[in-house]
Amino acid sequence: MTDVDARAAMHLSDASVSVELETQGMTLNIGPQHPSTHGVLRLVAKVEGERVTSVQPVIGYMHRGYEKLSEVRTYAQITALVNRIDWVSGFANEIPWIRAVEKLMEIEVPERAQWIRLILSEMTRISSHLLFMSSYPLELGAATPLMYALREREYVMDLIESVTGGRFHPNFNRVGGVKPVAGGGSTQKKVSQDLPAGFFQGTREAMDRVDSVMDELDELVTGNEMIRARTIGVGVIPPEKAIEFGLSGPNARASGVDFDLRRDGEPYLPYDQVDFDVITEQTGDSFARYLVRKEEIRQAVRIVRQAIDTIKPGPLQAKVPRVLKVPKGQAYVRTENPKGEMGFYLISEGGRIPYRVKIRSASFCNLSILPWVLEGALVPDLVAIMGSLDFVLGDVDR
Amino acid sequence: MNFWLELVIKTVLVLFLVVLPVALVVIFGELKISAHIQSRIGPYFAGGRFGWAQPLADGAKFIQKEDLIPAGADSSVFRFAPYVVLMGTFATFVVIPFGPDLAAEKLDVGIFFLLAVSSLSTLGVLMAGWSSANKYSLIGGLRAAAQLIAYELPLVLAAVAVVIQAGTLSLSGIVEAQANMEIFGLGIHLPYVLTGQILSFIIFTIAALAELSRIPFDMPIAESELTMGYLTEYSGLRFTMFFLGEYAAMISLAAVASTLFLGGYYLPGLDTDALKVAGPFILLGKTLILCFVFIWMRWSWPRLREDQLQSLAWKWLIPLALANIVVISIFKVVL
Numbered sequence: 001m002t003d004v005d006a007r008a009a010m011h012l013s014d015a016s017v018s019v020e021l022e023t024q025g026m027t028l029n030i031g032p033q034h035p036s037t038h039g040v041l042r043l044v045a046k047v048e049g050e051r052v053t054s055v056q057p058v059i060g061y062m063h064r065g066y067e068k069l070s071e072v073r074t075y076a077q078i079t080a081l082v083n084r085i086d087w088v089s090g091f092a093n094e095i096p097w098i099r100a101v102e103k104l105m106e107i108e109v110p111e112r113a114q115w116i117r118l119i120l121s122e123m124t125r126i127s128s129h130l131l132f133m134s135s136y137p138l139e140l141g142a143a144t145p146l147m148y149a150l151r152e153r154e155y156v157m158d159l160i161e162s163v164t165g166g167r168f169h170p171n172f173n174r175v176g177g178v179k180p181v182a183g184g185g186s187t188q189k190k191v192s193q194d195l196p197a198g199f200f201q202g203t204r205e206a207m208d209r210v211d212s213v214m215d216e217l218d219e220l221v222t223g224n225e226m227i228r229a230r231t232i233g234v235g236v237i238p239p240e241k242a243i244e245f246g247l248s249g250p251n252a253r254a255s256g257v258d259f260d261l262r263r264d265g266e267p268y269l270p271y272d273q274v275d276f277d278v279i280t281e282q283t284g285d286s287f288a289r290y291l292v293r294k295e296e297i298r299q300a301v302r303i304v305r306q307a308i309d310t311i312k313p314g315p316l317q318a319k320v321p322r323v324l325k326v327p328k329g330q331a332y333v334r335t336e337n338p339k340g341e342m343g344f345y346l347i348s349e350g351g352r353i354p355y356r357v358k359i360r361s362a363s364f365c366n367l368s369i370l371p372w373v374l375e376g377a378l379v380p381d382l383v384a385i386m387g388s389l390d391f392v393l394g395d396v397d398r
Numbered sequence: 399m400n401f402w403l404e405l406v407i408k409t410v411l412v413l414f415l416v417v418l419p420v421a422l423v424v425i426f427g428e429l430k431i432s433a434h435i436q437s438r439i440g441p442y443f444a445g446g447r448f449g450w451a452q453p454l455a456d457g458a459k460f461i462q463k464e465d466l467i468p469a470g471a472d473s474s475v476f477r478f479a480p481y482v483v484l485m486g487t488f489a490t491f492v493v494i495p496f497g498p499d500l501a502a503e504k505l506d507v508g509i510f511f512l513l514a515v516s517s518l519s520t521l522g523v524l525m526a527g528w529s530s531a532n533k534y535s536l537i538g539g540l541r542a543a544a545q546l547i548a549y550e551l552p553l554v555l556a557a558v559a560v561v562i563q564a565g566t567l568s569l570s571g572i573v574e575a576q577a578n579m580e581i582f583g584l585g586i587h588l589p590y591v592l593t594g595q596i597l598s599f600i601i602f603t604i605a606a607l608a609e610l611s612r613i614p615f616d617m618p619i620a621e622s623e624l625t626m627g628y629l630t631e632y633s634g635l636r637f638t639m640f641f642l643g644e645y646a647a648m649i650s651l652a653a654v655a656s657t658l659f660l661g662g663y664y665l666p667g668l669d670t671d672a673l674k675v676a677g678p679f680i681l682l683g684k685t686l687i688l689c690f691v692f693i694w695m696r697w698s699w700p701r702l703r704e705d706q707l708q709s710l711a712w713k714w715l716i717p718l719a720l721a722n723i724v725v726i727s728i729f730k731v732v733l
Contacts, residue, residue, distance in 0.1 A: 028533050036622040050537070050704055139622045141613050141701025147436035226614055226700050379537065380703045383623045 025053060028379075032061045036139045036383045039393030043370070045382065052382055055374040057367060062397035070357035075101050075175060075324045078357070082344075083169040085361060086395035089128040089338040091120045091160065094173040099268050100333040100346040101175050104326050111270070112314035113177035116195070118269045119203075119307045120160060120172070122300040126210055127156045128338035129250075129293045129300070132390045136290060137221050139387040140230050145221050152213040155206040162196045175324055177317035200308050207301045214297055222294065231287035235373050235385030238284055245372065246365035249340025250292040251389055255284035261336035268335050274306045286388035293390070325352060339363050339395060363395035408503075412491050420682065421645040425453040427686070428645075428693050435697045460641075463634035470531030471631065479526035480632070480639035486518030487643050490650040495570040497663050497677030498670055508569035509561060512654060513554055516609070519647060520546040523611075523618060526640070527628035538627025541704060542618035545608055548711035549615075553605035555719035556598040559726045560658045563595065573662035589661030594729060597722045599659040601715050603691070606651040608707065610644065613696040617704050648692055649685060656684035 031042035040061035046053045066085060070078050082097045083090040095117060102109060134149035157167045164170030164179070172179045221227055237247070242255040252259060260278040262271040279295040281288035326348040334343035340362025349355040366389050374382055426441075429452055433440025441449025467473055493508040495501040505511050520542055527539015561567055564575035576589050608615040619627040629640055656662060662684075663677030673680075702710070 026533060028537075035625060137700055141616065141620070141622065142699060143432075144436050144697050147438060151437060220698075224700065226702055229706055230700060230703055378703065378705070380617070380620070380623050380701075 030382075032058075036387065038135075038386075038391060041367075041391075041393055041396070043382075045374075045379075047379060050378050050380075052374055052377050052379060055371050055382070057370050059367070059393075059396050062393045064394075064398065066398045067357055067359055070354055072353065074352050075326060075354065078354070079173055080169070080171045082359075083166075083171055084394060085359065085398055086128075086337065086339055086342070086363065086392050087168055088131050088392055089124045090166070090168050091124040091164070091170045091172065092128075092335070092337045093342065094170070095121060095268065096333045096335040096337075096342050096344045097346075098173040098175060099335070100331045100344045101324075101326060103331040103333055104329050104346065104348055105175065105320070105324075107176045107318050107320060109177055109318055110315045112311060113316050113318075114270050115307055115311040116163070116178050116316075117173065118271070118274075119304055119311070120163065120170070121269065122303045122307070123156050123160055125300045125338045126297055126304075127153050127160070129297045130156070130210070130213075132293050133217055133221070133297070136387045136390075137227065139383050140227060142221070142224075142227070145217055148213055148216055148220070152206075152209045155202075155209050159199065159202055159206055162199060162202070174317065174320075176320040177315075203304060203308050207305055210297065210301055214294065217294070222291075228287060230380075230384055231290060231388065232283075232285055234286045234381050235377065235388060236283070236285045237369065237373055241369070241372065242284070245369040247340070247369060248362050248365060249336065249338070250279075250296060251289055251340060251366050253278065253280045254288035254292045256280055256282045261334060261341060265334060265336070268333065271303075273310065274303050276303050286384050289388040289390070323352065325350065326354070334360065337362055339390065339392065340366055359398055361395045361398060363391035363393075364398075367391050367396050408492075409488075413488060416496075417488060417491055417646050417649065418642075420649050420685070421642055422453045424645050424649060424686070424689050424693075425456075426450060427689065428696075429453070431690065431693050432697045435694070457638060457642075460638040461635055463637075465634040465636060466631070468531050468631050472529035472531070475525050475529035476631075477636070479522045479529065480636045480643070482522030482525060483519045483643040484522075484639055484646070486515055486520075486522065487647045487650055489515040489518070490654065493569055494650070494653050494657060494681075495573060495662060496681055497674050498570075499674065500663075500677060501570060504570055505568065507567045509557055509567050509572070509658075512569070513550075513557060516647075516650065516654075517546060517550055519643060520609075522643075523628050526632070527618075530628065530631040532631050534624040534626070534630050535628045538618045538620070538624050538630070541620075542611060542628065544704070545611065545615065545618065545707065548708050549605045549608035549715075552601050552711060552715035552719045553609060555716065555723060556602035556605065557658060559598040559719070559723050560595060562723065562726050562730055569657050569662070573657060573664050576661045577664040589659060589664070594726065595659055597718065598726075599655070601719050601722070602655055602659065603688075604715060605711075606655060607692060607695065608711070610648050610651060610692070612644075612648070612692060614699045614702050615707055616701055617707060620701060648689055652685045652688035652692065653681060655688055656681060660684045660688075 025046050025048045028045045028047050029042070030045055032040040042058040042061065044056040044058060064084075066081050069081060073081065078097065079094055082093045085093050130149045130153040134146040134153070137145040160170060161167045164172035166172075237251070237255045239256045242252045242257055247255070247257075258278065258280045263278055276299045279292050279299060281292055328348055328350045330345070330347050332343055332345045334341050341360070342362050343360035345358035345360070346354055347356040369389070370386070373385055377385060430440045430448075441452035443449055444455045445451025467476055490512050492503050493501065493505050493512050495504070523542040524539045527535045527537075527542065530536070560572060564572040566572060566575065611618045619629060624630070629637065632640060663673060663681045665673070665676070665680050668676060
């Protein structure tokens with residue numbers, strides 16, 4: 001809407017009174033600075049009163065050019081970049097990237113390193129979903145669950161930090177294994193001091209805490225009549241639409257798409273040795289997406305508990321050359337990240353730097369459904385639906 | 399005494415001795431209670447102990463801020479809106495009785511006056527939303543207007559039930575009626591909430607929450623949707639006025655609810671002489687308890703949607719309030 005039109009809408013009284021009262025829609029620009037766009041998403045919404053007639057998402061405010069940057073970085077350096085794609089699940093981002101390199105180099109990763117990766121990936125899932133559990137009620141107006149969920153998330157973050165040294169950007173994976181302990185000498189001889197002392201005990205306690213806060217949130221949020229009234233039947237995505245728009249992860253599973261790369265994909269971590277359920281819901285509305293994430297936290301807790309019982313001492317690093325040179329070839333590896341499917345398509349022409357890296361990020365595809373799902377929604381529902389899709393703008397723009 | 403002089407003295411006394419200190423107490427209460435609900439500590443440093451000076455410090459900070467007026471704003475309306483909000487709220491304190499002989503003005507139509515002026519502040523909100531030249535503000539202002547129309551009705555109907563039982567429109571009269579009410583001749587004088595007005599009390603409280611536009615009915619502000627609704631463009635002193643007005647309105651509606659349903663300044667077992675001294679404190683105590691309930695709700699619940707708010711008002715509260723009036727009237731006639 002032009003400025004003149006806006007003035008006309010604002011001062012209807014100034015206009016000559018027509019026989020019939022004319023109403024006209026209004027263009028509402030939401031973002032890039034707005035409390036509930038999870039960063040710098042901009043939505044150009046056409047509204048008729050409270051009803052949204054069309055929405056055009058504008059992305060790119062967070063574009064950092066990681067795909068291009070990857071073409072001038074060595075393989076080890078790129079790990080630090082991919083941490084920052086989806087910054088609330090930094091560790092999980094590293095896995096598909098490092099697996100893609102390992103696939104091209106045909107490296108067999110030692111079992112202990114794989115288990116450490118699995119434990120930390122699931123912890124990342126817990127922390128990412130707990131962030132959703134805190135921010136989603138906030139978007140619906142309830143401020144208190146935020147504090148409860150973030151409080152327990154902090155214990156999980158502490159554990160990740162105690163292992164990797166970073167809360168958000170661990171940069172912990174190395175091609176062929178995980179980061180050696182500082183001052184630990186040869187990484188192949190170091191067998192059991194890689195995880196800090198008291199890590200297992202701390203993990204057990206943290207998992208109990210997460211379980212108990214989930215019970216608390218069940219009482220505070222899940223059973224709340226107003227939350228249910230705001231989310232049930234809001235933003236329904238049928239399974240065929242979910243597939244059509246390339247939705248993945250919890251968003252697709254909430255629509256009844258029973259697909260989880262941990263179970264159905266090409267194996268990338270020893271998920272076949274742990275017992276867990278893939279959570280699906282049939283309704284596909286915002287509440288279903290909330291329920292799927294809530295149950296996935298409990299499943300992740302289950303996986304972590306089994307993993308710390310299963311993990312055995314062993315080497316952390318496979319034998320890799322000191323200067324990483326990846327043979328010529330192409331590889332695509334996708335993994336089940338907290339936000340959905342994340343994939344790296346890596347083309348190597350040989351040498352120390354990749355020729356091309358294409359990042360398939362979950363949030364980008366999950367966001368693509370916005371114009372379709374928001375059409376005809378109310379302005380309050382716009383926030384409820386957007387929040388339930390749980391995207392991170394760093395993951396959208398890369 | 400000169401009428402105008404008397405008026406000014408009364409206004410200043412009520413405003414600066416009652417409304418402002420209590421508003422500061424409630425703001426501080428909100429900071430601390432919300433903190434403890436959320437397992438935080440809350441304000442800690444300001445004032446030395448418990449952060450008691452935090453509301454004052456906030457106020458002092460707001461006053462120093464620049465008073466911004468958007469370029470496209472309807473300047474005079476924009477400037478005037480906060481005063482309308484404050485005026486409507488402060489006017490309600492004029493008729494609230496703080497003791498047997500302690501009210502700024504003992505109006506015979508007290509409750510009528512009160513309900514009339516309390517809806518004035520929504521006019522200010524609408525003015526703020528309209529004049530800000532901001533689409534979020536506009537939506538917020540219109541939501542506030544829709545909310546006022548929907549919730550003024552159950553509020554008034556709930557009060558009507560009390561008026562029927564008490565047989566008077568005067569607020570002091572309603573308190574006295576509660577103090578003198580006999581149930582089955584047992585000699586126990588209980589407030590109305592325990593003697594048949596429980597439904598009216600619940601309806602009044604819900605409608606009051608909506609009038610205050612606090613969570614779960616804070617759609618006019620709706621931070622996550624409309625950034626700050628009609629407050630988006632306000633800053634500095636004018637924002638402080640809205641802020642203060644919100645808490646003053648909360649106190650005023652809590653005081654009205656305690657007067658109508660909880661016996662106001664009256665406490666069972668105290669005679670008139672004791673009430674003359676203790677009355678203001680009893681009313682204050684009841685008011686603060688209700689304020690606590692409002693704060694408690696705000697930090698426990700999410701926000702409803704605009705259409706859900708409307709259907710709650712028109713489909714549930716208004717029919718219930720009407721049925722309640724019928725029942726109360728029948729009892730009034732029969733007993």
